[in-house]
Amino acid sequence: MTAAVQFSHVTKRYGATTALDRVSLEVRAGEMFGLIGSDGAGKTTAIRVMCGLLRPDAGEVRVLGRDPVREHRQTTERVGYLSQRFSLYGDLTVDENVAFFAEVHGLRRYRERRDQLLEMTQLAPFRRRLADRLSGGMKQKLALVCTLVHEPELLLLDEPTTGVDPVSRREFWKLLSEFLSHGITILMSTPYLDEAERCTRVALLHEGRLLASDDPSLLRAARPGSPSLEDVFISLLATKDVAS
Ligand SMILES: Nc1ncnc2c1ncn2[C@@H]1O[C@H](COP(=O)(O)OP(=O)(O)OP(=O)(O)O)[C@@H](O)[C@H]1O
Ligand SMILES: [Mg+2]
Numbered sequence: 001m002t003a004a005v006q007f008s009h010v011t012k013r014y015g016a017t018t019a020l021d022r023v024s025l026e027v028r029a030g031e032m033f034g035l036i037g038s039d040g041a042g043k044t045t046a047i048r049v050m051c052g053l054l055r056p057d058a059g060e061v062r063v064l065g066r067d068p069v070r071e072h073r074q075t076t077e078r079v080g081y082l083s084q085r086f087s088l089y090g091d092l093t094v095d096e097n098v099a100f101f102a103e104v105h106g107l108r109r110y111r112e113r114r115d116q117l118l119e120m121t122q123l124a125p126f127r128r129r130l131a132d133r134l135s136g137g138m139k140q141k142l143a144l145v146c147t148l149v150h151e152p153e154l155l156l157l158d159e160p161t162t163g164v165d166p167v168s169r170r171e172f173w174k175l176l177s178e179f180l181s182h183g184i185t186i187l188m189s190t191p192y193l194d195e196a197e198r199c200t201r202v203a204l205l206h207e208g209r210l211l212a213s214d215d216p217s218l219l220r221a222a223r224p225g226s227p228s229l230e231d232v233f234i235s236l237l238a239t240k241d242v243a244s
Contacts, residue, residue, distance in 0.1 A: 002065045004029050004154050004185040005050055010059035012045050019045040021208040022059065027154075027187050027201075032180055034199035035189040036233075041205040043189035044084055047158050050187070051081050064154060077105075080152035084159050084189075086143050090132030094123055094142055097131055101146035110149055117145040121175060137168025144175065155179070157188040161195065173198065193230045204233055211236040 005027035012020040019042045027033040035043050048054045049061055052068030052075055061068060068075040088097050095114070102110035118124040121141040126134065131142060140160060147155065161169045173195075176186055188195075196202045196216060203213040211233070212219055219232045226232045 003027060004064060005187065006062040008060040010049060010056045010061060012049060012054060012056050018208050023210045025203045025210060025213050027185060029185050030183060031185060031200040032176065033187040034196045034202040035187060035205065036193065036196045036202050037205035038191055040207065042208040043205060044158055047156050047189060050156055051079065052076065078153045080147040080155045082143055082147045082157045082160055088131040088139060088142055091130060093128050093130055095127045097142060098145055098149055102149045105150040107150055113149060113151065117148055120178065121145055137164055137171065140164055140168065140172060141175065153184060155184055155186045157186065159189050161190060193233065196229050204236060206237060211240060
């Protein structure tokens with residue numbers, strides 16, 4: 001089966017900063033993949049490369065079997081991207097926000113899809129409410145609806161739960177599981193290691209370098225004495241410091 005995302009030795013620099021340093025990773029179809037790393041690790045850069053918004057300086061990228069820069073339109077039609085600083089139109093209602101994103105994707109018939117997504121996310125009772133008047137968790141769910149309206153096969157979510165309260169975070173994860181069960185592939189970035197534990201596989205990034213990529217339980221098993229993913233991360237960082 002074709003990988004949903006394939007990075008082979010991808011490098012991306014901004015002037016003197018190397019945001020991604022020969023990163024290779026693979027996101028398999030149907031999985032929940034976590035891109036884990038603290039500030040400046042390169043998460044946003046990696047996701048923007050996957051969206052074809054940034055051209056890597058070196059290496060190869062394939063998203064749903066295509067080059068996301070050269071075949072941008074064909075790729076983005078099948079991808080839903082929730083950017084880190086995504087913002088809704090606060091002076092538009094829930095319904096109007098969804099309509100706006102549907103139109104951006106050139107969709108004419110989206111009402112059935114919209115209604116289904118608003119039901120799933122329990123936003124249906126609030127469809128006439130202005131986005132500015134929604135709670136933080138509800139805003140994030142609406143953002144997810146806007147990302148899904150064009151029925152993408154692959155979702156790229158950049159820190160969708162950062163700053164969201166714990167209850168809303170749990171609810172957001174439940175929704176993600178539901179979308180996964182419908183066959184969507186999800187890649188999300190997060191600084192939270194408890195979220196990383198819930199992914200089928202993760203990539204641990206630090207300062208543009210890939211420290212490891214695997215199933216979280218296998219990463220733990222490979223390092224006896226590392227009971228949590230946080231311990232694994234710390235131990236990998238220590239090894240890296242010795243190596244560099
Ligand atoms: N447009 C830019 N110009 C110059 N440097 C940049 C630019 N965007 C990112 N960087 C640098 O590249 C590195 C990786 O940044 P990136 O935003 O990809 O990390 P991140 O993991 O998403 O961080 P955060 O958790 O803060 O969102 C950082 O050192 C950052 O300062
Ligand atoms: Mg970021």
